[in-house]
Amino acid sequence: MKSLTFFALNVSFVLPVLASLDLVTPPAYLALAAVALLVRRPERAPHLAAALAAALILAFWVWLSNRLWTVGDDPARRALLLAVRSWALTGISASFALGMRPAELLNEAMQIARLSPRVGFALYAALNTLPRLAEEGRQIDAVHRVRLGGGRSPVLARAVTLLARAVRSGERAAQSLAARGLESPGPRTWYRPVAWGRRDAAQLLAGLAASGALFALLVALGAFRFGFY
Amino acid sequence: MREGPDGPARGAAEPTRMPPAAATATPEATSAPAADAPQLGAPAILLKDFELVRDGRALVWGESWELKPGERVLLTGPSGSGKSSFLLALAGLAPEHAPGLTLRGAREGRPSTGVVFQNPYAQLACPSVDDELAFALENAGWELNAMRARVAELKAQFGLDALGDRAPWTLSGGEAQRVALASALAARPKLMLLDEPLGYLDGEAAAGLVDLATKAGREAAWVVVDHDPAAWAEWADTRYRLAPDGSLNKEPLPRATRRDAPTSAAPASPTPGAPILEIRGLRAGYGRGPDVLADFSLGLGPGETVAVVGPSGSGKSTVFRCLTGQLKPRSGSFFVDGAPYTPNKRRPSPFAWVPQVPEHYFVYDSARAEWENGAASGSGASGAGSSREAGSGVPAADHAAPGLLAARAFGLEALAERHPFTLSEGEKRRLNLASALAMKRRILLLDEPQFGLDAASQDALEEALARLRAEGVSMLIISHDPAFCARVAHRVVRIGAGATADGPGDCPSEPAGAAGAEPGRASAAPATQDTAL
Known part of the structure; x- marks a missing residue:
């Protein structure tokens, strides 16, 4: 399964959960996200098993809570529904993170979804910058602690330093990319070419169909309750 | 031209x-x-009657400049x-x-x-x-x-x-x-x-x-x-x-390198005394990885400047990480003024630390605040909340004097109201040193202080370090530039990839300028031996 397909499917899982305020829709789509992850990255099965164990414990707690609070408009029940939705969204996001390779997604987005290389390589540069900035943040904190007699590094001072260095780094990255012809008008070729084939289209359609069918089923059963908060 | x-x-x-x-x-x-x-x-490329302008100011100009x-x-x-x-x-x-930058004049040739x-x-x-x-x-x-x-x-x-x-x-x-x-x-x-x-x-x-x-x-x-x-x-x-x-002026190519500059200017040794800092048998590494440092020992005498030199990855920075409590050593011990010292990044430190990147040091939004609050930090006020976020709790006038003296010593008075980030690299480095000096801490840790400086700024740095030596500040410097260390340190400890912990024969401690005519002091701390991996 291509990264782009995986991305699109996860978006299709998140949207119904965002619009739901019930106890069935979020876990149902979370389960679908887990299936998508298994299809894309079978080696993630141990992670999923651990997540399933945690989900079962959580489900028991939700069931128990639901038995305790039976009044429909009870604020506590509303809080429970919001919590379940948040957990499901977190779970779907975690599943997406486990199955995603950012560089692969960007490469496919540029070649298949026609994302501008200027945007794509700017995002690549940002991906390279983040770990360096994190390390710089740790260094700044260490230097400030020594300087300030063990006190915490002032958040604003650290943020200003990191921001200034990130801006300079971004400027250099843009100059380096431009100097190597990123904006040249001629046709661009790819060192890691990817193509969108029938199999990819079938996988995407099957995933979207499953997501849509699940939604239709939940509505038909009356389990889906619309609501944002 | x-x-x-x-x-x-x-x-x-x-x-x-x-x-x-x-x-x-x-x-x-x-x-x-x-x-x-x-x-x-x-x-x-051929430039004729050219002028490179940034924000209305001509940076580079000439009648003709050619590149074959x-x-x-x-x-x-x-x-x-x-x-x-x-x-x-x-x-x-x-x-x-490069916003604001414009090249005016005639240009021939736009090669890839x-x-x-x-x-x-x-x-x-x-x-x-x-x-x-x-x-x-x-x-x-x-x-x-x-x-x-x-x-x-x-x-x-x-x-x-x-x-x-x-x-x-x-x-x-x-x-x-x-x-x-x-x-x-x-x-x-x-x-x-x-x-x-x-x-x-x-x-x-x-x-x-x-x-x-x-x-x-x-x-x-x-x-x-x-x-x-x-x-x-x-x-x-x-x-x-x-x-x-x-x-743009054509000049002859240099024949002697700055890095190979004579070391006859190596500083005179300070009066020997009991070591102010001792590192004994330090072994350290990262995560589950191999030891980066093994059985590293070092003594730093009062008023002494010791430089640790070696290639990238040899463990120089690891020494500082251990000293400042960022990295817990696997074994070994530290002594400050003869008493055992356990580094803890959450407690006041006996060190003033000037990092490799000058901007990492800055906390305040003016050069004056940097040197004045440097004095506050060193005088016992934690300074933890004394940045842009809050006042230090110590009246500025109370600690302005040592800061101002340090600023004068480093020629920074004219820059007092400038934001530290707007200074040149050399000025930033001097501001770091002035603030560190104003802290009046007994040991100064300098991480690649010559890094990124042009010749003039490096000369100014070396003058500043000479001033610190004259003040009797003990300094531990790590650097990848042996010639720089030989000029500014009383003693140089070599630490290098491929060295073993067999002893001083592999990782010798030597007086600065040992290759030159002026002998130095072998060790300020006879009780310890400088060995490193």
């Missing part, structure tokens, strides 16, 4: 320092000596004079990617260009080294098989075979700069522009990069900006110096 290169053809008969694999795989490395000279013919195909030009000049801006203009990146900047990490933007090398080829529309062949060729040429799948941010500085140079050369540009490319490299890596530039041949014309012209003296055909008034 129309001047062509007049230097002798050099380099073909010089010994090489390339890794064998890279040397044998490099087509350019075997090029005939006759090819190692600038080519005749139409200039690669294959010519190697070294461009020097003081910090802030406009060298880097000139390179950006030559690369055709102004004003689109490769650019290498000082900070290798800031210019590498692709997910892996292979992608980085292929990037310019993709943009030029190369066919896939040709791209793969060129990437393989570059990896062999630059010793990058084992790094193809690595993300750029995981590379060492030397590796990253080799990748940057290789990726700039990938599409066989006709003009190569290097902006202080050795700034992040230790001596060995810097020499290796100069060798790679030599072996890249004469396919392109090269312009290199560097604070240390000596590093490129054997490589360059021509040297231009950018004067403070913006004129």
